[in-house]
Amino acid sequence: xxxxxxxxxxxxxxxxxxxxxxxxxxxxxxxxxxxxxxxxxxxxxxxxxxxxxxxxxxxxxxxxxxxxxxxxxxxxxxxxxxxxxxxxxxxxxxxxxxxxxxxxxxxxxxxxxxxxxxxxxxxxxxxxxxxxxxxxxxxxxxxxxxxxxxxxxxxxxxxxxxxxxxxxxxxxxxx
Amino acid sequence: xxxxxxxxxxxxxxxxxxxxxxxxxxxxxxxxxxxxxxxxxxxxxxxxxxxxxxxxxxxxxxxxxxxxxxxxxxxxxxxxxxxxxxxxxxxxxxxxxxxxxxxxxxxxxxxxxxxxxxxxxxxxxxxxxxxxxxxxxxxxxxxxxxxxxxxxxxxxxxxxxxxxxxxxxxxxxxxxxxxxxxxxxxx
Numbered sequence: 001x002x003x004x005x006x007x008x009x010x011x012x013x014x015x016x017x018x019x020x021x022x023x024x025x026x027x028x029x030x031x032x033x034x035x036x037x038x039x040x041x042x043x044x045x046x047x048x049x050x051x052x053x054x055x056x057x058x059x060x061x062x063x064x065x066x067x068x069x070x071x072x073x074x075x076x077x078x079x080x081x082x083x084x085x086x087x088x089x090x091x092x093x094x095x096x097x098x099x100x101x102x103x104x105x106x107x108x109x110x111x112x113x114x115x116x117x118x119x120x121x122x123x124x125x126x127x128x129x130x131x132x133x134x135x136x137x138x139x140x141x142x143x144x145x146x147x148x149x150x151x152x153x154x155x156x157x158x159x160x161x162x163x164x165x166x167x168x169x170x171x172x173x174x175x
Numbered sequence: 176x177x178x179x180x181x182x183x184x185x186x187x188x189x190x191x192x193x194x195x196x197x198x199x200x201x202x203x204x205x206x207x208x209x210x211x212x213x214x215x216x217x218x219x220x221x222x223x224x225x226x227x228x229x230x231x232x233x234x235x236x237x238x239x240x241x242x243x244x245x246x247x248x249x250x251x252x253x254x255x256x257x258x259x260x261x262x263x264x265x266x267x268x269x270x271x272x273x274x275x276x277x278x279x280x281x282x283x284x285x286x287x288x289x290x291x292x293x294x295x296x297x298x299x300x301x302x303x304x305x306x307x308x309x310x311x312x313x314x315x316x317x318x319x320x321x322x323x324x325x326x327x328x329x330x331x332x333x334x335x336x337x338x339x340x341x342x343x344x345x346x347x348x349x350x351x352x353x354x355x356x357x358x359x360x361x362x
Contacts (some may be wrong), residue, residue: 015224015227016220018231019197019223019224019226019230022199025313055217056214059214059220105235109228109232110235113233113235113236114239117236132231133232133234157191160194161187162192164229
């Protein structure tokens with residue numbers, strides 16, 4: 001039952017872990033650990049709560065892996081530099097390829113998104129592109145556009161809301 | 176109630192908070208609270224999955240889309256149709272004034288006897304005398320008087336109002352508008 005569930009929700013679990021960790025290599029490792037932990041604890045789970053239980057294990061494993069990573073001497077120095085510079089964590093080209101190769105995102109959805117994003121007002125397009133694709137911080141975007149931070153955040157929020165409300169996008173997600 | 180709990184109470188707040196989480200925008204404290212919320216609510220995990228897919232989809236879509244030119248921050252000053260119409264009206268008035276002035280100057284060069292009303296002509300001799308005063312258009316010769324008229328005709332064909340006149344009329348109009356209430360129904 002647990003093994004079947006891991007196969008059934010493999011994509012969702014990997015996407016979830018990428019959202020939590022923002023690192024495709026770490027997400028892959030943690031997924032493996034999640035499966036191992038789930039199979040080892042399968043006698044304690046009920047069928048009706050199986051999905052939530054699996055995701056809880058994934059989340060706990062993700063946080064555990066992050067703590068282990070912090071304790072590593074080499075990673076600690078690198079993370080200290082990252083924290084000092086306050087670089088936002090963004091999806092890298094490696095992460096994008098990782099998810100594309102594993103079929104974690106439907107190409108049809110990407111096509112629809114391309115059209116939907118292009119239909120947004122230009123200012124919303126600019127903010128969304130710079131934040132998600134280029135990995136800039138909201139503060140950097142606001143400084144470049146010479147606008148208050150609140151305005152930039154509002155445009156981001158409204159742009160994403162418009163994308164969620166796009167009926168064609170909703171239909172393609174459901175397929 | 177914490178900020179995280181408040182935002183999770185509405186669908187829009189939940190979506191926005193989830194995107195913040197996926198983008199790594201939450202503080203350590205907020206992230207810990209969000210983790211605790213996810214452990215208690217599996218639908219929040221689904222929301223994280225959806226937000227991650229959306230973020231990745233947008234990244235892939237942007238990758239294959241050419242960059243548009245940045246949006247200008249300062250929008251151009253709008254010119255209302257009312258001010259444009261008023262400007263045109265002022266130009267028409269100014270041109271008409273120039274025309275009247277030119278006609279007045281033109282009239283100064285004609286002898287008074289040329290303006291004898293037709294009704295005052297009592298006899299055919301008077302008519303002949305009147306006709307003789309009319310310029311002979313068939314000869315085509317330009318006499319001394321014709322030279323003056325030609326000069327004036329050239330001036331009359333160039334009836335564009337000078338800028339100083341337009342400005343003066345506009346200032347006058349502004350002053351009049353300031354003293355009278357604006358009626359939005361008037362064009």
